[in-house]
Amino acid sequence: MNRYTFLKNLGFRGAALMAVLTSCVHEDDTYVPALTLNAQGQTITGPNGTTVTSPTTTSVSTPTSSTATTSDILGIKNPLLTITLATTTGLKNVGGYVILSGIVVAHVTAGTYAAVTQTCSHEPKKKVIFNSTEFYCTDHGARFNLDGTGKNSLAGSGIKSYKVLTDGVTLVVYS
Template identity: 60%
Template sequence: MTRYDFLKSLGFTGAALMAALTSCVHDDDSVVNALTISPTDSGTITQPTTSTTSSGTTTQPTSSTTGSSTDLSTITNRLLTINLSTATALKTVGGYIAQSGIVVAQVSAGTYVAVTQTCSHEPQKAIIFNKTVFYCTKHGARFDLTGKGLNSFGSRGLTVYKVATDGTTLIVYS
């Protein structure tokens, strides 16, 4: 069901229907196809089409992995521990997982970024990763890899967490 059909089914007509249809749309917003997770295999993802930021450039993340010599036992304030051998979605660039209120994505070969899953536009757990940006599936807020908002809905930004890996385990911490 489209948004138009939904609003019509609620009884919106005429000017009220047009006002409701245009109330959440801004010129700098764009449509981003969301990743689809297969219901039979939560590790299988279907990649969407590529999108770019409004400036046409991709920002490098401030939070990335460190080399295989990282001693993970020294990390305090752990928020999430992920076994990379079982996290199949994180084995490919562009893949992501959402777990314990955190979205972790592999943004380039061996580089991971972790952000809060709760959107700053409206506090709903709707953040996903879409190849180059984090995206809210509820209202279209977009965020770069540093958590900076890329459109009006994302203007408040996202919390970005620190990540470290030894190649087999990934730790998200604050």
């Protein structure tokens, strides 16, 4: 669900709706949960009934994380981050998180990850962390859902969330 639909469902109409949106409706304002791919190359069903086939051969980079520019990892061209899960201590346990290149990546539930920008929407400070079940700004107390939408008045229009894909060995964060 995008911001426009959400606000309309809350009862905002006409000028009030436009004032709340303040020209910030984008087509990519939807949350796409992470897909987990089977390492054996088998087809699995992801969120919303989508079918995904894991690549049979995957080249995984040696560093724990990198900002790739032209690589094709897990079928994603130009990922923002590539993380090797086995060597990234912060993501080994549910509730853990890491901050890399201004992106907060959290281990939400077993095999499920979420990623958002580290920059808070209340004031542009890089103070967002993962706090058990939500993203949280340590400077202002702004709280954000896993998809980056705001949970309290300090969160405003929310923060940028990223798509996440994993095969259980490598985690890729992309736009």
